[in-house]
Amino acid sequence: MLVKSSRHLLMLIAATFSFTACGPERGVKESEGSQLQEMINESNRPERLDKAVNWNYDPDSLPGFGESASIVWSGNWWPLSQGGTIAAMRKYDSAQQTGGTAARWEQQSADATQGVSWAGHCNGLAAAGINEQKPLRSVTYRGVTFTPQDIEALLVEKWQGTQGINLVGKRCQGPTAYDGTGRPIDGSCRDFNPASFHLLLENVVGLQRSPFILDIEASEAVWNYPVVSYQTRTEEISLNQAVAYTRQSGNYQLNPSATQFLKATTTIKLATGKEKTYEYVLEGQNGLIIGGEWINGSLKDHPDFGWYAGQAHAANPALDISIIDAIARQSF
Secondary structure (H helix, E strand, O other): OOOOOOHHHHHHHHHHHHHOOOOOOOOOOOOOOOOOOOOOOHHHOHHHOOOOOOOOOOHHHOOOEEEOOOOOOOOOOOOHHHOOOHHHHHHHHHHHOOOOHHHHHHHHHHHHOOOOOOOOOHHHHHHHHHHOOOOOOOEEEOOEEEOHHHHHHHHHHHHOOOOOOOOEEOOOOOOOOEOOOOOEOOHHHHOOOHHHHHHHHHHHHHHOOOOEEEEOOOOOOOOEEEEEEEEEEEEEEOHHHHHHHOOOOOOOOOOOOOOEEEEEEEEEEEOOOOEEEEEEEEEEEOOEEEEEEEOHHHHOOOOOEEEOOOOOOOOOOOOOHHHHHHHHHOOO
């Protein structure tokens, strides 16, 4: 039984929020310090994505553009500052005669995250938008009428506890100092290596024509959105140009293994219709991409991590996914 006055439960919800909130945090914990040398490391390997892909690292054979073949929808991210999905949870409780447990859990989640303006359900929305059909009509289930918006909320909650088996990249947990090249000194705040970002786009969206999810916020906040299309433009640059773009003095110190360089400008389109453009240098060796560095405005404005959700899990323990599916099927 969930009880609002339970201090233990509020602590549990707060702990859960610290890992999920508007998105998952799961990833490899590495202490990288402020070392300069960096290529695609363990936390940034594209192969960590929970998706079957024949990974291609050859920039010459990658398409440079792509669009998801599947329809991806977006909608309300149900901010907890506005009560989250509590209205839909009350209807679920009524239909299932749960004694109000689903709604109480949602209320306690809101209570535990007061003051965090970005706390909500964007990870559940992103995962549902990729994996579910958008509800079209109202459904009456066990005497309770669920509107399409109610059913969207149920589907979002169905996926809210889902985390990519392995993130590609890391989540920055707070403010950080920067070195002379403009990179965060804290290795975890260097986030998504741009080469990994580039390879996910080219292989997953470009070659597979499939969406995946990005946390587009480089700061502590988490804003997850499905990427539905992209276009990238690359040009070969010299060692001296690469040094200049990455604000170094002397030789290229960021990845001594690199012998070839490309400058890339990439625009992505999110499921909301919003577009974002990023600039970065790709590092190569023997004709393959081995790393990269964000440049210009993208030094501080770039994605935190990428992930994919292939299996649903509800964070709210009062919910039965099979019941949500039974309601949703009647709405399509």
